[in-house]
Amino acid sequence: MDTLFTSTEYPINWTNHPNETEEYWNQFVQPVWRIVLWAIAYSTIVIVSVVGNITVIWIIVAHKRMRTVTNYFLVNLAFAEASMAVFNTVINFVYAVHNEWYFGLIYCRFHNFFPIAAVFASICSMTAIAVDRYMAIIHPLKQRLSSTQTKVIISVIWALALLLAFPQYYYSNMDWLPGRVVCYIDWPEYTLLDFKTIYYVCVAILLYFLPLLVMGCAYLVVGLNLWASEIPGDSSNRYHEQLNAKRKVVKMMIVVVCTFAVCWLPYHVYFLLHQSFPELFERPFIQQVYLAVMWLAMSSTMYNPIIYCCLNDRFRVGFKRAFRWCPCVPAGSSDAMELKCTRYMHTQTSMCKGSRMDSTVCAVLPASEDGARTAPLGRAGAGPGAGGGRGSALHSPSLELTSNGSSSRSMSKTVSETSSFYSGSNLPA
Template identity: 80%
Template sequence: PWDTLRNHSAYFFFPWTPGSTRPFVQPVWRIVLWAIAYSGIVIVSVVGNVTVIWIITAHKRMRTVTNYFLLNLAFAEASMSAFNTVINFTYAVHNEWYFGLVYCRFHNFFPIAAVFASIYSMTAIALDRYMAIIHPLQQRMSSTGTKVVVGVIWILALLLAFPQYYYSNTSQFPDRVICYIEWPDLMGIKNRKHSKYYVCVTILLYFLPLVVMGCAYLVVGLTLWASEIPGDSSDRYKEQLTAKRKVVKMMIVVVCTFAICWLPYHVYFLLYQFFPDMFEKQFIQQFYLAIMWLAMSSTMYNPIIYCCLNDRSVNI
């Protein structure tokens, strides 16, 4: 029954329809168009991010602090695009889970970990840029230190996502199988604490890192763009200042793109936690597919941004 299922929500899935019926049936032509749109994300994201990974790992001069974090960002985005995008689309369209309990747990678990790794890689870059520009005399993070930070990011990401893995389950209905999060009851009383979990996830995956990056890049931007290049400055100084500005501008575009792509999705799930009745309307499936496409598309833009905004001669 719907009253039971609405307490078994999952952060990266379309909220299930009442009972075991399927009122959200789409015409074939519309499904084909959505399938093309989602497939395009996977192709562009995987090819682009794998190319970024190859460029950084194959060229020693590219192995800088910033690029190690970009490498981690590319890995997280390529992985999420390859392992989750098409499956999530299939489930949202058919309202039926075809992939078994093991993949249900992985599919509930991995996106949160990947998004956490992505956004905190961006945050680490912002803080590294802040230290390099605002405190240039202090020692930069070493290669080993960067790898340790990347490892810590993934450990925290896995810990944050673990509840979604642990409580994932599948259930057989008369006409379909669903994959959902079966949050535990406390003393026979329906536990709504999972709503607090999703609020915390949204804060940690979106609002907190964006505030940190916004403050860091605001200070860095004011410092760099307030610095006029003196007429008698050496060519080396001019090149360094121009290069710093290019890198910061590129990363600001990356962060803004992420923020725009994920904002509707986070708002959607926050509203669902507190106003579930709003999501029983016929139009909600199309709305969800649109905002999910926008969120998943965030995985394909970064390689394009790097290509357009980063001068190959600049070692970032």
């Protein structure tokens, strides 16, 4: 089966005509040892993807500090990837092993329909994050997305994804060959319009090439801004901390995008070759090629949680908390606080609240031996560092850095940045 590429015609080499008697045979039956190896490989994808992405969703949803615009899109990305791993990867493997369909017409249609929607939602979420980072860093004074607007955008993404995938659902069908059942797409035939080819090209552009072009341009401009420019005269520690925090977020997302591009590139090359040399895909060896290409594409669903854990301090803390029951995971006494506040002042006590702009707004109070400091005004002998002088933290506004690196005056406040095409076998049906 191939939910995106399959035609309704059966390849010639699936039949034999000795003595003019037609006999169908399945050339894609594999030995047991090969099935076991592929089963282990595909099972690894499902386990790592489901556990990792569900943990990512928990880290963001269960911790108010993590509920930012970028992280809302990461929740959508994690949901799409975990869903594809559950509903698509396993069935893909089972069908590709012997190219026989066991799951009925309803799931045949769902299996052809859902992967395109999930991949579209994933790539659009990554594109939305790239645009959000671009606006936050290149145009910091413009209004940012609110949580409500972000949720509306995510809903629109899924609506467009379902609309794009609908033709795969509508034209999906099953057929009974002697000895086996196949699930395929019965594309309509028009004399003046090759609907199938046009649809495949549109899907490839919308699900791969166009989003990568947009993200590439956005991150190129952001990278030049963050790594190739400095604000003259502003070299404070807080500015550099904010700049490094922005760089870390951008680095993480660039790695996520590059991983997606590398994982899905062989599949799209496979698709283009299929359009140009269809006879090549009727040979038995193509099954192993397809299983390898599909494994690489499906494995893209399991890498993102690993990337978040390795490149983001807060996600690393979240994973430690989620897997603290595991003996191999070290526990830290200060880890629990890191999801609530990023502390830049080592000798001060910070009271923090999260914002939707990847920022931590901290009301900073100078610490003392008893944990609280009172500085009454007009006390006899009070100097500049006590209650009534210019050095009093309770009365003198301090010069702080805003999240975009500019300076602003505030009262003890710190702002810091902290198949279808993607399902089924591309074997002849």
